[in-house]
Amino acid sequence: xxxxxxxxxxxxxxxxxxxxxxxxxxxxxxxxxxxxxxxxxxxxxxxxxxxxxxxxxxxxxxxxxxxxxxxxxxxxxxxxxxxxxxxxxxxxxxxxxxxxxxxxxxxxxxxxxxxxxxxxxxxxxxxxxxxxxxxxxxxxxxxxxxxxxxxxxxxxxxxxxxxxxxxxxxxxxxxxxxxxxxxxxxxxxxxxxxxxxxxxxxxxxxxxxxxx
Amino acid sequence: xxxxxxxxxxxxxxxxxxxxxxxxxxxxxxxxxxxxxxxxxxxxxxxxxxxxxxxxxxxxxxxxxxxxxxxxxxxxxxxxxxxxxxxxxxxxxxxxxxxxxxxxxxxxxxxxxxxxxxxxxxxxxxxxxxxxxxxxxxxxxxxxxxxxxxxxxxxxxxxxxxxxxxxxxxxxxxxxxxxxxxxxxxxxxxxxxxxxxxxxxxxxxxxxxxxxxxxxxxxxxxxxxxxxxxxxxxxxxxxxxxxxxxxxxxxxxxxxxxxxxxxxxxxxxxxxxxxxxxxxxxxxxxxxxxxxxxxxxxxxxxxxxxxxxxxxxxxxxxx
Numbered sequence: 001x002x003x004x005x006x007x008x009x010x011x012x013x014x015x016x017x018x019x020x021x022x023x024x025x026x027x028x029x030x031x032x033x034x035x036x037x038x039x040x041x042x043x044x045x046x047x048x049x050x051x052x053x054x055x056x057x058x059x060x061x062x063x064x065x066x067x068x069x070x071x072x073x074x075x076x077x078x079x080x081x082x083x084x085x086x087x088x089x090x091x092x093x094x095x096x097x098x099x100x101x102x103x104x105x106x107x108x109x110x111x112x113x114x115x116x117x118x119x120x121x122x123x124x125x126x127x128x129x130x131x132x133x134x135x136x137x138x139x140x141x142x143x144x145x146x147x148x149x150x151x152x153x154x155x156x157x158x159x160x161x162x163x164x165x166x167x168x169x170x171x172x173x174x175x176x177x178x179x180x181x182x183x184x185x186x187x188x189x190x191x192x193x194x195x196x197x198x199x200x201x202x203x204x205x206x207x208x209x210x211x212x
Numbered sequence: 213x214x215x216x217x218x219x220x221x222x223x224x225x226x227x228x229x230x231x232x233x234x235x236x237x238x239x240x241x242x243x244x245x246x247x248x249x250x251x252x253x254x255x256x257x258x259x260x261x262x263x264x265x266x267x268x269x270x271x272x273x274x275x276x277x278x279x280x281x282x283x284x285x286x287x288x289x290x291x292x293x294x295x296x297x298x299x300x301x302x303x304x305x306x307x308x309x310x311x312x313x314x315x316x317x318x319x320x321x322x323x324x325x326x327x328x329x330x331x332x333x334x335x336x337x338x339x340x341x342x343x344x345x346x347x348x349x350x351x352x353x354x355x356x357x358x359x360x361x362x363x364x365x366x367x368x369x370x371x372x373x374x375x376x377x378x379x380x381x382x383x384x385x386x387x388x389x390x391x392x393x394x395x396x397x398x399x400x401x402x403x404x405x406x407x408x409x410x411x412x413x414x415x416x417x418x419x420x421x422x423x424x425x426x427x428x429x430x431x432x433x434x435x436x437x438x439x440x441x442x443x444x445x446x447x448x449x450x451x452x453x454x455x456x457x458x459x460x461x462x463x464x465x466x467x468x469x470x471x472x473x474x475x476x477x478x479x480x481x482x483x484x485x486x487x488x489x490x491x492x493x494x495x496x497x498x499x500x501x502x503x504x505x506x507x508x509x510x511x512x513x514x515x516x517x518x519x520x521x522x523x524x525x526x527x528x529x530x531x
Contacts, residue, residue, distance in 0.1 A: 026435050027530075028257050054264035055438040056530075058445050063346045085529035117264070148528055150257060175250070203253070 025150035028053045031142050032154055035209055037163035042130035043138055049122040057119040079112040079121050091125050092144055092151060097136040103128035133169060133211035143204035159207055169211040176203050252294050259288045267443050270451045278451060285455040289462020292435060298518055299324060299428040300470055302365055302511055306424050307474035309507025312482060317475035320421055321467040327429025329460030332436035333453055340444060347441055354434050359522050361431035366515020368427045372508030379501045
């Protein structure tokens with residue numbers, strides 16, 4: 001009976017790990033980001049440029065496209081709705097300073113269009129308060145916490161700068177390298193919990209911003 | 213007593229190995245091989261992007277491009293299934309605890325994969341093709357069916373537990389000495405040597421297999437649904453259907469590997485058990501039923517935990 005319980009305990013551990021682990025991406029977004037500076041050289045916002053895959057694009061556009069290209073107003077309405085839904089998820093953006101989370105605000109400027117057969121949505125996420133790019137060790141991650149959508153920076157020119165002191169800033173896109181312990185911990189989390197270690201975050205790239 | 217302990221250890225070890233395989237599979241938990249996780253993730257993304265191009269190629273240049281689409285879809289299925297989805301847990305738990313025939317184990321993997329593809333086809337065909345629903349609503353059906361599928365998984369686990377529990381109970385009743393302690397020699401159990409060999413030849417019930425296929429298979433692949441909707445808009449619905457079937461074939465290939473592993477682990481344990489002295493054979497049957505009972509318990513717990521998670525999960529902000 002003791003052995004039977006051992007099997008059961010082992011199995012239960014596995015089962016608890018499953019719901020989180022079974023998520024895997026079904027849609028993909030190519031990301032470009034721009035770090036926005038104010039006149040005094042502080043980071044005040046991030047411009048995010050998302051290019052959805054062709055399947056997702058067809059999926060969301062079909063319902064608003066009777067025939068031919070969707071009207072621009074319909075695209076704008078769609079973007080507004082998506083951004084409204086994304087607000088409580090901080091637009092899938094996590095800004096960090098010295099590894100600690102930094103608050104971001106609500107989006108009020110955005111644009112959207114079709115690039116070939118792919119939907120593009122670009123928007124500005126303001127920081128709650130400016131960060132000093134030289135001393136605050138600024139980095140950020142862009143990810144869907146549920147990992148249903150995989151968000152990956154494009155290979156060429158993934159990160160740009162807007163208003164940065166000329167030639168003084170650089171950015172490095174660090175690929176995720178989830179270690180076993182962290183992943184197991186994430187896998188044990190209940191589905192409804194979106195802690196700092198959920199699955200999407202573990203597979204998220206980190207962009208490190210460095211200014212001289 | 214030593215032999216029983218050994219046997220149980222062997223069984224526990226095989227279960228542990230199998231669970232280890234889940235844990236190591238890329239795309240999901242995958243902590244063991246982070247580089248493999250990246251390869252699978254990158255390949256899947258590349259294949260997915262290529263799929264859209266391939267569907268349009270079929271639309272623009274006709275059937276010549278069809279073969280390419282089929283090949284891509286197959287590969288996408290292989291890579292997409294290389295994560296520890298709940299279906300694979302159900303299938304391998306069931307096989308590990310109930311099925312000793314390799315052929316039927318692989319058959320189960322194929323049947324489940326194809327039912328998943330067919331469900332995706334049915335949803336899109338009925339909801340969009342016949343009823344003219346909006347895409348968002350059609351995809352929403354997937355979420356509803358998903359909860360039903362999870363509930364069925366739990367029900368399946370419960371049924372497996374009841375079946376194994378009844379066998380255990382009747383053996384306990386017919387052999388009055390079984391509960392009086394395991395320390396004495398058991399020469400009069402009434403079980404013949406070779407019981408494990410019989411178990412090697414025996415298969416699980418068709419009803420059990422069908423229940424697994426239904427519980428796992430009615431949850432459609434949402435990737436498949438998206439491809440079908442895309443092909444529908446591109447005006448090549450038949451190509452989309454063929455692509456989804458090719459995806460099912462790819463998924464089946466991956467799941468079969470896992471199924472073969474599960475059946476093999478079970479057969480190895482049974483062979484080892486068969487080498488035990490004659491007077492321990494009765495314990496082997498009991499141990500097998502205990503394993504079947506535990507397997508049912510696992511599947512039940514998985515079903516409950518999945519239903520709970522699905523009901524709690526908020527709608528995805530972008531779907």
